[in-house]
Structure formats: structure tokens, C-alpha cells
Amino acid sequence: MTSNEEAAGRQGLPKIQTDKSHDEICHDDSVPTVKAQTIDELHSLQMKKSAPSTPTPDKTQDVAFAPPSGQERQKQQLQSISASLASLTRGYGPKLVKGDPARKAETAGVSHVTQHPAHGTPTISVSDSSLKFTHVLYNLSPAELYEQAIKYEKGSFITSTGALATLSGAKTGRSPKDKRVVKDETTQDDLWWGKGSPNIEMDEQTFMVNRERAVDYLNSLEKVFVNDQFLNWDPQNRIKVRIVSARAYHSLFMHNMCIRPTPEELENFGTPDFTIYNAGQFPCNRYTHYMTSSTSIDLNLARREMVILGTQYAGEMKKGLFSVMHYLMPKRQILSLHSGSNMGKDGDVALFFGLSGTGKTTLSTDHNRFLIGDDEHCWSDTGVSNIEGGCYAKCIDLSREKEPDIWNAIKFGTVLENVVFEEHTREVDYTDKSVTENTRAAYPIEFIPNAKLPCVGPHPKNVILLACDAFGVLPPVSKLSLAQTMYHFISGYTALVAGTEDGIKEPQATFSACFGAAFIMLHPTKYAAMLAEKMQKHGATGWLVNTGWSGGRYGVGSRIKLAHTRKIIDAIHSGSLLNANYKKTEVFGLEIPSEIEGVPSDILDPVNTWADKDAYNETLLKLAGLFKNNFEVFVSHKIGIDNNLAEEILAAGPVF
Ligand SMILES: Nc1ncnc2c1ncn2[C@@H]1O[C@H](COP(=O)(O)OP(=O)(O)OP(=O)(O)O)[C@@H](O)[C@H]1O
Ligand SMILES: O=C([O-])CC(=O)C(=O)O
Ligand SMILES: [Ca+2]
Ligand SMILES: [Mn+2]
CATH class of the missing domain: 3.90.228.20 (Phosphoenolpyruvate Carboxykinase; domain 3)
Incomplete structure (x- = not known):
């Protein structure tokens, strides 16, 4: 207090007298107090650690047959991700630690893995990248991804119905002219090349150049998002996919669009069948052979990898994986289809x-029928199966009356791309094309009330x-x-x-x-x-x-x-x-x-x-x-x- 304020106080309000005559202690309310002594302790009470989803091995069991312990499994998981992110020239992956770098207390105790070159001699770090840790945000929940997006990604907002509004950046649609497919001895004969074909060739070496660029970019970040998920509801023909990305938006999009593993399935995930490196914020090098713009979406079927540079449009990941299925499934006599599907x-x-x-999404989403899927299917000898775990609906001019099920699916957990909303109420104006006409909502298929789960049919x-x-x-x-x-x-x-x-x-x-x-x-x-x-x-x-x-x-x-x-x-x-x-x-x-x-x-x-x-x-x-x-x-x-x-x-x- 300044002396002026003191003076004002003396002249104005009467001095407060606390009555010390009563013996009892003065409580400011009557509810019991928290069990914490400090603020940090209080915060540590707020969040329960997730319980392990598989039982810890019985100590009396023979060690040789015991499944790996929780810690061992975590280590294997990080090793697998480190291998995914390995630079091919250095031959080993980055040092990884699980968890949000912003939550130091949480990550401090977590074991980390380093993969050293095979010869095993102690390494002297020759590059700065081998001195740093990359934090892995592994299969985060929608709530966690919302927080990441809102905290760190400009243009992320919660709409009035709880969806996560995001911007996909400069690209608001796919870039088919920037797609490249590695032409090697196998694909040269297997694939459709030339006039009318979507497969524009690139060579293996150029793919590696772009892969290194994407991996270096991802490794330079403080944290990356990793999703391990499945494609195809047909259990016999399920494909394991890993998506490494730099944005919570991309991670939530794929969480919604691919099939979500159960905790048990995730623990036994093992090595992915296919990996996407999404470094979309970073351009490709236009001096690189075969590049005709700053955007490149590169598919290497032999390596089972896809690299994305220079576009943040999330549909590239969805449709990139669809291309992969269009290769893998026909090899098994299964027909892959760009179609929606429903069942009476x-x-x-x-x-x-x-x-x-x-109208695939609009017409397959039918209140009187069961939705199997809205965009990508397989037709095998046993019937139809959805490739995906979610839907990707166009939102332009969306109305509750005409498309009630899609309207109601736009709630907490749904990614809403490139829509315009009212600044204060956060109500979305679906007629507004200011950002793009191709506004989209990506939601898990369970958000449609009459989804057919599992998503298969005759x-x-x-x-x-x-x-x-x-x-x-x-x-x-x-x-x-x-x-x-x-x-x-x-x-x-x-x-x-x-x-x-x-x-x-x-x-x-x-x-x-x-x-x-x-x-x-x-x-x-x-x-x-x-x-x-x-x-x-x-x-x-x-x-x-x-x-x-x-x-x-x-x-x-x-x-x-x-x-x-x-x-x-x-x-x-x-x-x-x-x-x-x-x-x-x-x-x-x-x-x-x-x-x-x-x-x-x-x-x-x-x-x-x-x-x-x-x-x-x-x-x-x-x-x-x-x-x-x-x-x-x-x-x-x-x-x-x-x-x-x-x-x-x-x-x-x-x-x-
Ligand atoms: N008569 C109609 N039949 C179907 N859709 C219509 C009709 N009239 C207007 N529409 C509108 O056309 C759009 C159809 O888009 P929809 O999302 O179903 O496309 P899609 O085939 O699923 O495409 P994509 O493969 O890009 O997802 C919707 O916005 C829908 O409201
Ligand atoms: O891929 C996209 O961006 C949307 C889509 O479903 C399609 O174009 O068929
Ligand atoms: Ca669609
Ligand atoms: Mn489509």
C-alpha cells in the first residue's frame, strides 16, 4: 500500500476488527479439505495413471514363457518407433521419450531408448540431432489431442457443438499431380503407368532423399505424434499402419479415420505393415529430381512407406493408404472399391x-439402414468390409434437416476442417466458403447411431x-x-x-x-x-x-x-x-x-x-x-x- 492509500483507508472505511475472543479456529467453509499439502501434490491427485490393460505376468511363471512386462513392452514400443524414425544414413533412430515435453514431472521417470550402430562401440555424438530427445505422443486420446491442438496449433478452436475446428493450411484439397510412386523391378510390371494413370514415377533414390528430408524434419521437432492403427474390418485381411506426424490435427484425423485398436491390440501391435511420415508443414526441395512443386506425396510399395511433404491436407493420408489397399488387396483376390456401403x-x-x-457419404448415411462405411471398401469371398474406422463428410451447406445423422456426428471428437464460425458463440456457418468450398468433418463411424459394428456385411x-x-x-x-x-x-x-x-x-x-x-x-x-x-x-x-x-x-x-x-x-x-x-x-x-x-x-x-x-x-x-x-x-x-x-x-x- 502506498501512503496515500493508507491515508484514504484511515479516513474512509472503518478498520476491520477480528474477534479473537472465541477459542475456535475460523474455517472459511465447512467441506473437508483436500489431501494435498502443496499445489503440485494437488495436481498429481487430479490425474489417475491409466491401468495396464493386460495383467502383469505371474511371478511364479517360468521366465522364458512370461510375456514381456509393462516396462519391457514400453521399451520395445519406443524401440520400434525409433527404428521407424531412423535416418538411413546414420543407421539408427533418435532418442525417444514418451509423453508431453510440457509435462516434465510426468516424463522424467519414463525410460528412454537409444539405438546405437550395430557394431556396439560407444558413440561420440557427431551431430546435434543425436544429442536431443524427441518426445513421442503415442496414440493420444481425443481429449489429449484437443489440448495439444488448442495449445500449440494456430487456428484450432472448439465449436459450439464440441468439434475441433482446424485449418489445413494452404492446401484445402488433395494434390494428385504431386503424387509419386516408386518404379522398381516389381512395380514396373505390376502397376498401371502412362496415360491416364495416377501413378507418376519416381526412382528409389529420390524417394530416399524425400524420406530423409521428412524424417530429419520430424526428428528436429521437440515432439511427434505416432498413431498405431488398423485398416480393414475383415480380420483375415487387416493391415497395421503407423502414422508419424507433427500435428495434433493429423493425429486426431487418423484416430477418427483408421480403425482404433483396443488397449490389448495396441500392446501386441508389433511392427507396422505400413508407415506414413507426414512432414506436411515442410516443403520438398524443388531441386530434387521429379519434383515439380513444393508438394510431394511419395509412395514406396517395396519399403511399405509413404512420405508427405508440403501439404497439410489430411485427406492425403487417408487416400494414400487407400492407394496402398488398392495394391495389396487385389493381390489377395479381394476387390478394393471407392464406394460407400450400407445394409437394410x-x-x-x-x-x-x-x-x-x-453422394457416397450423404446417401450411405441413411437413418433407415445400417452404415457399413462411407468411402472405402473391400469385396472378398466372404462379403463386404469397410477399410476405415470413420467417415469424411463434405460440410458445405450442411443442414440438420437434410442430413441429420451427419449433423449430429459433429460433436466432441470430430475434426472440422476449414469451416468458418462465429467468433463468440463458435457456431459454425456451413454456408460460408471463405476458406474453401471443400469443408469437411472427420468422425469415428460410431458417431453415426446406426453404424454396423463391426463394419462388415454380406x-x-x-x-x-x-x-x-x-x-x-x-x-x-x-x-x-x-x-x-x-x-x-x-x-x-x-x-x-x-x-x-x-x-x-x-x-x-x-x-x-x-x-x-x-x-x-x-x-x-x-x-x-x-x-x-x-x-x-x-x-x-x-x-x-x-x-x-x-x-x-x-x-x-x-x-x-x-x-x-x-x-x-x-x-x-x-x-x-x-x-x-x-x-x-x-x-x-x-x-x-x-x-x-x-x-x-x-x-x-x-x-x-x-x-x-x-x-x-x-x-x-x-x-x-x-x-x-x-x-x-x-x-x-x-x-x-x-x-x-x-x-x-x-x-x-x-x-x-
Ligand atoms: N440429390 C443429391 N444427392 C446427393 N447429394 C446431394 C444431392 N443434392 C445435393 N447434394 C450434396 O452433395 C454433396 C455430396 O457429397 P458427399 O460427401 O456425399 O460426397 P462423396 O461422394 O462422399 O465424396 P468424397 O469421396 O469426396 O467424400 C453433399 O454436400 C450433399 O448435401
Ligand atoms: O480424398 C479426399 O480429399 C476426399 C475424398 O474422399 C475424395 O476426394 O474422394
Ligand atoms: Ca465421402
Ligand atoms: Mn472419397
Whole structure:
């Protein structure tokens, strides 16, 4: 107190007198006090250490047969991660310690591992990197990842519904032109290369240069996130993946998108089958051979590794792993598919194929059916299995009324990418495209109330091909012959409307083989042949559903109402559409129904909805021409199904 204040006090308020006449001690409240003597002790009481999830070995057991102790297992785990992060020139990995570097008290007692060169002589540190420790944040929980993101990553906020809003940085979509695949003796013959292929080659040496760059970057950090998780719900064909990343956002994204191991599964995880090094904040070196920008997404199938430099868009990890599955699964006679999948109460399964934005997630998330998965599946001899453990929904113009299950899934634990929210209330404005049109929500599949867990189902009954036709000439629904299904599957038509692929802003017709050419590794006809064989064997019916324009092309007509598309899909699922009356359209030769419950009949034949019939015919022929041009490369290609079908497929395209 200053003397002025003292003076003011003396003049103003009366001096407080404490009554010391009573003997009792004065308590400021009546509740019992905490058991801690110091603040640090109090804080140490707040958090319980996680209990070990497997019993500690019985001391009386023979030591040789005893499972490793908790400490031993921790050490093995760190050794495995250190090996993952090893620089290939130095031959050994970084010194690791588990836990958050900000919580010194917690990490101090944890054992650390150093891996020295094989010859075993004591090493004299010749580089600064071998003097430092890297903290490993291993399979953190969503709550822990939220804290990491909010504390350390600019642009991380909790929205009013509890989701974690994040920014993916300069890239808000995938960069297919920056994808590279190592061409070696094996992949040279196995993979699809050249015109139309997504696999742009790089050599082994260049891969190593980029790998070293990513690993050095990650090792230079104080801490890295490591996720050990699974892909594929089919237990016989499960793949173990490790994701090393620098951002809590990336770790939470993959926590949601891959299958989450139980504590027991995690303890017995062992060596991963595939590892991603995500150094997305750090660019590749543009002077490196094969590099055409600062972004590089590199896949090395022989080493079972992927390196990401120069893009923080999390979808690269998801779709990078999907590419890997597109290689590994067909080797086992299992078909990998860019499709959603759901199942009715009677066990009828539907697949939803389609390029980005055509409705796989929206239409497979159906309140009346069980969701198996929204984007990536396998079709094996035993049925369908989801590759992933979560969904990745487009959020632009999301509404509670039209997509209630997706709306409700955006809660605590969900990653919300690139959305705009109100500064104070943190309410998200889903119509706002200020950051990007490709706003996304990534959530665990359990967030959908009627998810089918485990995410597997029997053989599909319906195969629905979705196309968002910006020309407005494809019918809202057509029933396909097997040959037509193959023709449209190989064509993979849509008109891209939004910017999922970086740089595409204006709508434009796209053909992408197997409805996902960006991710396939083998020639499209290999997947098509497998699909034909499976559909034939299990008696599945193919459908083409236009979720795009009606009443004119983009700019003139409007997008088909989601409510109408849902009615069409309902009629496919129930089997009622199979028995409707059909007529064949001109040019594309598509079978279209005359009526569907809940859908205005006049929209079923697109010619009815166009005011200008000449414009309709002109546009129809234009689109048919685009189909024909696109299919030319496949005409010379032998489609490895029986010869009759191969010829039928060629004849199943537009005739004009
Ligand atoms: N008639 C319609 N049918 C389906 N979707 C529609 C329709 N009209 C508008 N939409 C909107 O189109 C978008 C479809 O996106 P969705 O997330 O389902 O794409 P996707 O096929 O899953 O793509 P990706 O592979 O990129 O995840 C949603 O935003 C949905 O609200
Ligand atoms: O990969 C992405 O960014 C989103 C997606 O599902 C797709 O494009 O098919
Ligand atoms: Ca999707
Ligand atoms: Mn997709």
C-alpha cells in the first residue's frame, strides 16, 4: 500500500476488527479439505495413471514363457518407433521419450531408448540431432489431442457443438499431380503407368532423399505424434499402419479415420505393415529430381512407406493408404472399391460408387439402414468390409434437416476442417466458403447411431453408380445391364463441382476410371473384371443415379433435390424399382422407370424437364461424344472377363 492509500483507508472505511475472543479456529467453509499439502501434490491427485490393460505376468511363471512386462513392452514400443524414425544414413533412430515435453514431472521417470550402430562401440555424438530427445505422443486420446491442438496449433478452436475446428493450411484439397510412386523391378510390371494413370514415377533414390528430408524434419521437432492403427474390418485381411506426424490435427484425423485398436491390440501391435511420415508443414526441395512443386506425396510399395511433404491436407493420408489397399488387396483376390456401403434390416447390402461429391457419404448415411462405411471398401469371398474406422463428410451447406445423422456426428471428437464460425458463440456457418468450398468433418463411424459394428456385411445386392451430371441429360435413375454397369464403372463419369482436388473451381466433365482413378494402382480393367465376376456370381443389380442437374445444364437447371434422390434410393433398396415399367432412352440406351413413389414422374425422363428440346439433344450428343472419346483408350485393351462380356461392354456405351 502506498501512503496515500493508507491515508484514504484511515479516513474512509472503518478498520476491520477480528474477534479473537472465541477459542475456535475460523474455517472459511465447512467441506473437508483436500489431501494435498502443496499445489503440485494437488495436481498429481487430479490425474489417475491409466491401468495396464493386460495383467502383469505371474511371478511364479517360468521366465522364458512370461510375456514381456509393462516396462519391457514400453521399451520395445519406443524401440520400434525409433527404428521407424531412423535416418538411413546414420543407421539408427533418435532418442525417444514418451509423453508431453510440457509435462516434465510426468516424463522424467519414463525410460528412454537409444539405438546405437550395430557394431556396439560407444558413440561420440557427431551431430546435434543425436544429442536431443524427441518426445513421442503415442496414440493420444481425443481429449489429449484437443489440448495439444488448442495449445500449440494456430487456428484450432472448439465449436459450439464440441468439434475441433482446424485449418489445413494452404492446401484445402488433395494434390494428385504431386503424387509419386516408386518404379522398381516389381512395380514396373505390376502397376498401371502412362496415360491416364495416377501413378507418376519416381526412382528409389529420390524417394530416399524425400524420406530423409521428412524424417530429419520430424526428428528436429521437440515432439511427434505416432498413431498405431488398423485398416480393414475383415480380420483375415487387416493391415497395421503407423502414422508419424507433427500435428495434433493429423493425429486426431487418423484416430477418427483408421480403425482404433483396443488397449490389448495396441500392446501386441508389433511392427507396422505400413508407415506414413507426414512432414506436411515442410516443403520438398524443388531441386530434387521429379519434383515439380513444393508438394510431394511419395509412395514406396517395396519399403511399405509413404512420405508427405508440403501439404497439410489430411485427406492425403487417408487416400494414400487407400492407394496402398488398392495394391495389396487385389493381390489377395479381394476387390478394393471407392464406394460407400450400407445394409437394410433384412441384410441387403448396397454399394455406392461415385467420384468426390456425388453422394457416397450423404446417401450411405441413411437413418433407415445400417452404415457399413462411407468411402472405402473391400469385396472378398466372404462379403463386404469397410477399410476405415470413420467417415469424411463434405460440410458445405450442411443442414440438420437434410442430413441429420451427419449433423449430429459433429460433436466432441470430430475434426472440422476449414469451416468458418462465429467468433463468440463458435457456431459454425456451413454456408460460408471463405476458406474453401471443400469443408469437411472427420468422425469415428460410431458417431453415426446406426453404424454396423463391426463394419462388415454380406455380398451386395445392389451396385449404385452415382454421377453428378452437370449437363443435366442423364436420367435421375436407370437400371443397368451387367455390361452397362461395367461400361459406366470403367468410364467413371461425373462433373466435378467443388474443389476436393486442389485447383478445380469451375464445374467440368470428368472421367475417372473405377470412380477413383486417382487412387487405383493397377490397370482399371483388372478391377472391372473382378467387379463383373463378383456381381455375376452374387446376382447384384447395377444402377446409374444422377445426383446432378435436372431441367437444364449447370447454370440453367438445378440440382436434383436430395429428398427425391433419397426416394429413388429407397425404391432400389426395397426391390420395388426392379419391377417397375421401363423404357429405353435414345443415345445412351438406358432403361428408365415410368414412376417411383415420392418422385414427380416428369423428372424421370430428362427430356421432359428441358424447355429447349434442341438444346437438350445437342447437350446429350455432346456428353455422348465425351464418353466415346474417353473410352477409346480402353477399346484396344483386353478386358480380362469372358470374351462375350468384353464385347458387350464395348457395345454398352452411347450409340449415335
Ligand atoms: N440429390 C443429391 N444427392 C446427393 N447429394 C446431394 C444431392 N443434392 C445435393 N447434394 C450434396 O452433395 C454433396 C455430396 O457429397 P458427399 O460427401 O456425399 O460426397 P462423396 O461422394 O462422399 O465424396 P468424397 O469421396 O469426396 O467424400 C453433399 O454436400 C450433399 O448435401
Ligand atoms: O480424398 C479426399 O480429399 C476426399 C475424398 O474422399 C475424395 O476426394 O474422394
Ligand atoms: Ca465421402
Ligand atoms: Mn472419397
